[in-house]
Amino acid sequence: GGSLPARAMAAPWELFCWKGDWGLPSVDSESLTVLAYARFSGAPLRVHKLSNPWKSPSGVLPALKTEEDVVSQPLQILAYLRKRKYNADYGLSATEGADTLAFASLIEEKLLPALIYMFWVDSKNYVSFTRPWYGEAIPFPLNFFLPNRMHTRFLERLRLIRGGQWNDNEEEAENEIYKEARECLTLLSQRLGSHKFFFGNSPSSLDAIVFGHLAPLLKAKLPNSKLQQHLRSLDNLCILCTSILGLYFPNDDSEPECSSKKIPQNNSSDSDEDPHKRRKQILSVIVGLSAMISYAFLSGILSIQRVTTHNALRQPSPLEDDDVDEGQ
Numbered sequence: 001g002g003s004l005p006a007r008a009m010a011a012p013w014e015l016f017c018w019k020g021d022w023g024l025p026s027v028d029s030e031s032l033t034v035l036a037y038a039r040f041s042g043a044p045l046r047v048h049k050l051s052n053p054w055k056s057p058s059g060v061l062p063a064l065k066t067e068e069d070v071v072s073q074p075l076q077i078l079a080y081l082r083k084r085k086y087n088a089d090y091g092l093s094a095t096e097g098a099d100t101l102a103f104a105s106l107i108e109e110k111l112l113p114a115l116i117y118m119f120w121v122d123s124k125n126y127v128s129f130t131r132p133w134y135g136e137a138i139p140f141p142l143n144f145f146l147p148n149r150m151h152t153r154f155l156e157r158l159r160l161i162r163g164g165q166w167n168d169n170e171e172e173a174e175n176e177i178y179k180e181a182r183e184c185l186t187l188l189s190q191r192l193g194s195h196k197f198f199f200g201n202s203p204s205s206l207d208a209i210v211f212g213h214l215a216p217l218l219k220a221k222l223p224n225s226k227l228q229q230h231l232r233s234l235d236n237l238c239i240l241c242t243s244i245l246g247l248y249f250p251n252d253d254s255e256p257e258c259s260s261k262k263i264p265q266n267n268s269s270d271s272d273e274d275p276h277k278r279r280k281q282i283l284s285v286i287v288g289l290s291a292m293i294s295y296a297f298l299s300g301i302l303s304i305q306r307v308t309t310h311n312a313l314r315q316p317s318p319l320e321d322d323d324v325d326e327g328q
Helices: 003-010 029-041 074-083 094-121 123-137 146-162 170-192 205-219 226-232 235-248 274-286 288-314 323-327
Strands: 013-018 045-050 063-065
Touching: 013 029, 029 074, 029 205, 029 235, 063 074, 074 205, 094 123, 094 146, 094 170, 094 205, 094 226, 123 146, 170 226, 170 235, 205 226, 205 235, 226 235
Parallel strands: 013 045
Antiparallel strands: 013 063
C-alpha cells in the first residue's frame, strides 16, 4: 500500500467542486466538507472550482476523479481518501468514531433541512439571494434552467430527509425545522466545549462536516437570517469555522467572520477557472443584455414558483427525475 500515495502524487486525483464566494473556498456545503477533509488529511488533489456542474465528470459537484473511478457522494469521497491512507480520523478512539457517526447523522437530519429551507424555500432568501447568485454564477444559457432544477432537487431532498413529515401549516413546519436546527447547533456547541477541534488539537472528519454546514450559514448575507443569529451566539462554533478558514484556506478569498484580522485576498492558486478570466469578462459584457432579459423573465416566473413550493414539498413530481442525465 506504500506506493499508492506516491502514485497519487505523480498523477494527482482531481476534485471538482462549486466555486467560492462570501469569503469561502466554496459556497456549497458538500464541496466545503470534502475540501476541508482533503486539507486536514493532506490528500494531494488538483482542485477545479466550477460554476457549472456539467463540467464535472459525474455531472454533479463535488466529484473526485481518480485513476480508476469517479466518486460523487461526499462521505464516499472521504471514505475513498481514508482507504488510500489520507485519514484525518486515524487518532480517534472507538467512542470518538461512534460520536462522529452520531453527530454526522444528527447534522443530516436536523441541520441540513434548515439550511435547505433557508436558502431554497424561504421565498425572500430564494428570490433575492440564492436564485440571483446561481443565476449570475452559472454560465449563460444554463442559468436559464439549472437553478430551477437545483431548486426542485433540494425540495426533493428536504422531503426525503423529513420523511414526508410536512405539516399542512407551512409556518408551523418552518418553526419546527428551525427549532430542531437550533437544538442541533446547541448540542454541537456543547460537544465542542472549549476545545480547538471536536476531538482535541487536530481536526477530523466531524470538523470537516460541521465546517461544511456552518460556514455558509455564517457567511452568506441572507435577508432572512433566523438561524444565523443563533449560530452567531455560539462563539465556539464561530471560532471553529474562522480558525479552519485561517489555518487551512489562507489564500482562498477567505475573510474571517469573527475577527478583524484581514487575510490576503488572493484567488486560490488551484482555481481552475483563472486562465479564462479575461475571456469570461468579455463574454459577460456580450451576454449582459441577455442576462438582463433572462432575469426579467425569471422574476416573472418566480412568483408562480413561490406559490407551488409548498405543494412541491408534499407531492413528488415525476417530471423532474434527471438522475440518468447526471450519471452520464
